[in-house]
Amino acid sequence: MRILIVGSGQVGYFLCDRLSCEGHEVTLVDRDEETVERAQDRLNVMGIVGNGASAEILEQAGIKDADIFIAVTNMDEVNILACLLAREYQVKVLVARTKNIEYTSHKAVLSKEKLGIDLLINPEDAVAEELSKLACDSKAFDVAEFAEGQILFQGYRIEHDSPLCDLTLAELGELRGMYRFVVVAINRGNVTIIPRGDDVIQAGDRIYIFAPQQELPAINYLLKSEQKNPKANRRAFILGGSRIGQQVAQNIEKLNFHTKLIEKSEERCYRLAEQLHKTVVINAEGLDVPTLVDEGLADADVFIAVTENDQTNILTCLLARQHRVRRTLALVSQPELVGLAAELGIDACISPRLAAAGAILKFVRRGEIISLTAVEGSNSEVLELEIGKDSGLLKKPLKDLHFPRGAIIGAIVHGSKYEIPTGESLLEEGDRVVIFTLPEALQKVERFFS
């Protein structure tokens, strides 16, 4: 497909990278010559220097033939105007990033319907959503659901006392009669591999599994990560009362977390206290550890640091870990710092821009791909595909189909039944398959199923 992207900031660059790697024809427009050149040098994209909200520049960039238009500069007005222009050129799919325009609440004057834009994405909303989701689970991270929730994709951090330590994948495979799940990837240091039978699970690994939803209690028993009363009395701390902090608080108080939100501005605290129903708002500095401890930080279930300062967020997460908080999540904007999470023992570092880019990517790729998740900290992805009736893959055992290396099928869903695939498994029309793929295999996987 021909994709036109306006704005070469982090979101734009990330999208250029991914979409061009997937074989799309990508054109990038930005006013800054340097960043356009950098993208052109490193990525397989065409660059145009100029104002993305100018019809002339857009024509130069080939808007008349574009299938998808994505405006992700850091100016809301430019993005909206660019999309309105693109609409005049009958581009089918329009995406704009907006930061300050209110369009979701019922008070909102503007909406995507009124603007005729298919997806309006606010990075702060995207990241707040992601953090709220991550807050819910204990040792598991990166939880995503596939096939209407029948199949779960989960990452688990392997601690020294994990029962899976020193187990080979072959041994785990033997347990499949009782514990029906499949380990599709292991992330060790900065490398993600698709393990084979003789690979050994080690302390410090992050493993990714596919498991049927109904098998989860048994799997949690195996992984020792069950909590006595998972829904009762969970305690959460949120540091930073910005829009993100407020949204996370709103989301997780609904999930019955006892939530405390720490904000340093007294004035802001009053506003938050008015708007939040159950969350306790505390006026304190983030690094004011005695106050946090007095408020019951020790042994809390989750600590979420979302101040504007990356360093503060990372540091306070480390402090929280020292006080035995089970789960720590940090908002991190600088891309260089995102990868630190694993090394430091923080459960996840989430960037608003990457969260937004991820949401856009998912939207752009929708179609035959039903749902898709990017795996944090690596470029691997999980996708769900439906087997069409013209597929050349029907009625042949998987082992004869030459499935691409660097990818693995984690589950096959036939209607209401599921199967953890073996070499003998057969695909049928209408089946849905959930696949884990390393970045280099994504295109091959898409071709394989197309």
Place this chain on the structure above:
Amino acid sequence: MGSMKISELLSPQAIVADLQAKDKTRALAELTDTLIACEPSLSRENVIAVLQEREKLGSTGIGDGVAIPHGKLAGIPELKLVFGRSQGGIDFESMDGQPAYLFFLLIAPEESVGVHLKTLARISKLLKDSIVRKKLMDAVDQQDIYQVILDEEA
């Protein structure tokens, strides 16, 4: 810390060649009684409770006539195994809907679940082999069953 052989963990006295139980609950009790006979310090009640608790999460009947009920117990020094064989078969709510004939009961110390999993994997692998299953079914007595396992692991 490698994985021990099944024959090293299982004593011939912990083998029941002819289970009398006709249902799942009684089968678990009968296997537990054998365990207690070998390890009188264990509490029968506790063992049955952890086994039942595990079964609630999903049957340990893995199909092909095999079931591996297992559980974790705090304060026991080492992993315990019992083998049982039912000539008539017992409905163990297995995935394949078929009765179970061959049973391994496994109780592991709560503190070292890793070894427990390695042993579970070993047992599971051993019993995947239909020839082994047949030999175990055909063995004439306790000692003969033990010999089958010993030979397979040799």
